[in-house]
Amino acid sequence: MTCSVAWNGNKLSSFTILAIVIGVAMSAGGITLLAIFGRSPELEVTVTNASMTQFNLNSSSKNDNNTLYYNLPLVVAIRNPSRTFSLHYNRIEVGVKYRQQKGTSVALSLPLFDQGSKNITTLHPVLQGQTSSLEETGAGIYSIDVQIAIRISRRPLTGIVFKPKRTCMLKVPSNSNKASPGSSFKDTQCFV
Known part of the structure; x- marks a missing residue:
């Protein structure tokens, strides 16, 4: 039939x-x-601690330039909110931006690693550099943008690479004498 x-x-x-x-x-x-x-994984990135630990202000009489050498240690928590996929991290780069001027950028020399589903990974980058225009917002607090660029792929599919970027708008207390005793860093959620 x-x-x-x-x-x-x-x-x-x-x-x-x-x-x-x-x-x-x-x-x-x-x-x-x-x-x-095909969608980029929605990572949750939070800076849980930051402080300015080094302040060396050099003023040169030639141009009246004040150059601030800084040391900015961070604690960054990256959470994979997916219930089904683990993530494979190929590269993580952390950079500082202040008043639309790029500052120090550090590519973390981490070994390639996997992050399981519903898991949090904590990173400890230290940014060191110099700037000529770092100003306090008051009481020893500095406004600094930290940009985090990540190169990841989903497991078990490693052929598709995602490059999410996050910006963290930090209010960083200095460890200098000018910082008020009540000022401490507050966890800052980073956004796309």
Whole structure:
């Protein structure tokens, strides 16, 4: 017994109908997989501690430039909120930006590592550098933007690479004598 359907005056065999149904199902499956695996993972990045630990202010009489040499240790928590996928970290870069001027950028020399689902990884980058325009917002608190660029892939699919970037707008207390006793760093959530 054979099945045939007429389309535009031509008869389609059961094999042709089956091939069309399989093709549509595979296309729908491919689009679904792309929607699931093709999105960038939504990492939750939080700076849980930061402080300015070194202040060396050099003023040169030539141009009346004040150059501040700083040391900014950070504690950064990165959370993988996915219930199903672990993440493979290829590279992490942390940089400082102050008043739209790029400062120090550090590529963390971490070994490649995996982060399981619903897991938090803590990193401890230290940014050192100099700037000519670091100003206090008051009471020994400095406004500094930290930019974090990450290169990751999902496990078990390592062929698709994602490059999420996050910006953390920090209010960093200095460890100098001018900082008020009540000023301490507050956890700062980073955003896209």
